[in-house]
Amino acid sequence: MDDDLIIGGEKFSSRLIMGTGGAPSLEVLDQALVASGTELTTVAMRRLDPSARGSVLDVLRTRGIKVLPNTAGCFTAGEAVLTARLAREALETNWVKLEVISDERTLLPDPIETFDAAERLVADGFVVLPYIGDDPALARRLEQAGCAAVMPLGAPIGSGLGIRNPHNIELIVEAAGVPVILDAGIGTASDAALAMELGCDAVLLATAVTRAQRPDMMAEAMRSAVRAGRLARLAGRIPRRRYAEASSPMNP
Amino acid sequence: MNVTINGTAHELPSGATVTQAVRKLTEATSGVAVAVNDEVVSRGAWDSTALAEADRVEVLTAVQGG
Numbered sequence: 001m002d003d004d005l006i007i008g009g010e011k012f013s014s015r016l017i018m019g020t021g022g023a024p025s026l027e028v029l030d031q032a033l034v035a036s037g038t039e040l041t042t043v044a045m046r047r048l049d050p051s052a053r054g055s056v057l058d059v060l061r062t063r064g065i066k067v068l069p070n071t072a073g074c075f076t077a078g079e080a081v082l083t084a085r086l087a088r089e090a091l092e093t094n095w096v097k098l099e100v101i102s103d104e105r106t107l108l109p110d111p112i113e114t115f116d117a118a119e120r121l122v123a124d125g126f127v128v129l130p131y132i133g134d135d136p137a138l139a140r141r142l143e144q145a146g147c148a149a150v151m152p153l154g155a156p157i158g159s160g161l162g163i164r165n166p167h168n169i170e171l172i173v174e175a176a177g178v179p180v181i182l183d184a185g186i187g188t189a190s191d192a193a194l195a196m197e198l199g200c201d202a203v204l205l206a207t208a209v210t211r212a213q214r215p216d217m218m219a220e221a222m223r224s225a226v227r228a229g230r231l232a233r234l235a236g237r238i239p240r241r242r243y244a245e246a247s248s249p250m251n252p
Numbered sequence: 253m254n255v256t257i258n259g260t261a262h263e264l265p266s267g268a269t270v271t272q273a274v275r276k277l278t279e280a281t282s283g284v285a286v287a288v289n290d291e292v293v294s295r296g297a298w299d300s301t302a303l304a305e306a307d308r309v310e311v312l313t314a315v316q317g318g
Contacts, residue, residue: 021316026316
């Protein structure tokens, strides 16, 4: 079945977008990325450390995975815009996962700074994928501002709490004309499947895989879960009923 | 001339360029980006951009994250 994910005019056959944070080594990360089947993977921008050996970029390049720089660690629109521009320069991509957080304890996205940065980055020619709360109104406004996708959270980053407000995710999906990517909060495979069943176009996760006891095995589980959830969404689930409906003939 | 490179003080010859500042940390030319006083300096301009006293140079690269 031909069922490509299209973001900013680019096609992906995998609907699982991976992050790279939290992996104990580049070898473990490499195995997990391969097992996940991902075609798009995030990296962060940080000060160059001359003592660092090996690079996440080498892993992505070797595996032919498109790099998606993020603006993790930014607290203001100004910081995020500068980080995106540096990423564009270093990685030769105009794609950016826009992430502007409000505080270090919750890492929840700041909607005001995020919207401000999104407008500036769209005007500067970026393909902007903003990380946001599960807020249908903000998602719509960001789409109107020219973002290529919206990335509502399921739960706080790294929390593994799953999708705390499935209803809001459905509302975002219903109204969206750009891909909706469930980002953050995924704990295990059923969370990823649920995101897809709710109608999300893709799932972005990192911690659930990189900090699992067997990252490569969990990556494979996520790959299957995203595919299963997508198929279930397309297939159309049965309505929920209050009482039983016999699946075997009742007459003798 | 004193400049700050990634938060650390460095002494560079007067009129030193962005390239010379980057070389304090790495020989790499790809996968690296530079901002001087919060303005991006594109790679093609590293050789021709002279630094000034007290400039803040940031040399960034991609790391695991997100």
